[in-house]
């Protein structure tokens with residue numbers, strides 16, 4: 331995606347169980363000492379697409395003074411874990427060695443991007459079961475309400491501006507008392523007050539671990555067992571690359587608990603409906619992942635095929651298909667195959683540009699100019715079908731189309747988007763929380779039912795400076811996912827959200843839009 335939407339976080343967990351749960355394969359054979367920490371940086375690298383601001387881990391090791399200990403730093407996984415300094419990297423792995431570990435990669439939809447916000451969040455306590463650490467993926471839509479509720483109780487004070495701190499206090503509150511609290515009960519109690527996306531990986535100083543997926547299943551969470559090794563991660567690719575083979579998705583509202591080295595699964599909350607975020611397949615997740623039994627690659631390829639079926643442009647021998655690198659490639663290749671025209675790299679992305687080059691005060695247009703290079707040898711005189719996975723804010727797409735025409739010499743640019751128009755914000759962990767920042771709402775009329783008229787698409791094309799524009803309709807998206815509307819969150823493409831607070835926040839987003847109020851809707 332050229333608009334560079336960001337996602338809030340990836341989580342992972344590993345545990346060396348007391349007993350083997352079946353045959354040992356590649357994943358557990360690599361670990362003869364049972365030190366699972368050594369595998370965590372590799373897992374987090376596979377989740378790097380979900381956050382590049384910070385990375386960290388907490389491990390459990392009763393042979394250390396610190397039974398539970400946390401290492402975290404800002405930067406990419408490679409930077410945080412000092413991967414370019416083998417001696418420093420090895421020292422981290424050895425200092426934090428353990429039989430249980432949770433890990434995190436961070437991007438922020440709430441809170442600042444300094445080291446204090448890096449996860450896991452560890453909460454120290456003299457009593458072992460109250461001394462815990464956790465990693466969180468999602469966003470609580472009722473963040474402000476929960477915060478205000480806790481503030482109104484005597485003695486609460488917040489030091490950070492993030493829902494993760496709220497979760498830490500809420501968890502600590504559920505673990506109070508003189509007896510060790512059952513983890514399923516603690517999550518069950520939390521779920522009654524939480525609204526939104528909240529996948530959690532938890533570890534305490536007694537060696538108890540859990541991973542839990544929120545009852546709507548908004549964000550993905552996968553798990554697998556190989557011999558004595560249990561693994562869980564936001565995306566399957568982090569498990570398959572370790573050698574796990576039989577990978578499952580945690581059910582919405584389900585919790586996997588490891589206690590005394592034994593694994594069990596329970597339900598912590600009823601899941602009245604599912605609302606898996608469609609954007610995970612369209613853009614966010616690694617193309618090699620399989621989420622809720624659906625391959626990210628295959629869903630993207632099907633969206634390209636569907637766009638080809640809808641195509642009304644005449645095809646001649648000047649036609650080429652160009653993907654916006656990298657996430658639109660699967661859709662572009664499938665589109666091109668169906669259309670019988672070549673898919674070529676007419677737009678090159680500078681993969682080595684790094685985050686620092688894109689200065690915070692650079693406009694999206696400037697960023698696009700620095701990141702993409704059009705190839706005149708490929709584009710000159712061509713009728714280009716430019717395939718994009720989604721358009722959020724549009725400034726970058728307009729710039730790219732201009733680059734292809736002006737510097738590349740294309741004679742026509744036809745944009746095909748493998749996703750419906752984004753007409754509303756996200757309150758569940760994706761960095762687009764206001765109506766004002768979005769491109770499509772300005773064109774959508776009251777009667778919009780998920781399929782744009784030819785006239786509106788032509789108006790949008792005019793605004794972008796391209797010859798034509800087609801979006802995938804909402805029902806087409808569901809077809810690509812082989813899921814009905816009731817199993818998906820389609821909030822940002824329909825304006826209707828799967829939770830009470832999602833709909834409440836949408837009403838205030840509309841108010842803010844009309845009154846010109848700025849800032850994230852949920853803050």
Ligand code: SF4
Pocket residue numbers: 548606607608609610755756757758759760819820821822823
């Ligand atoms: S609103 Fe959109 S981006 Fe946010 S969770 Fe729902 S489908 Fe995903």
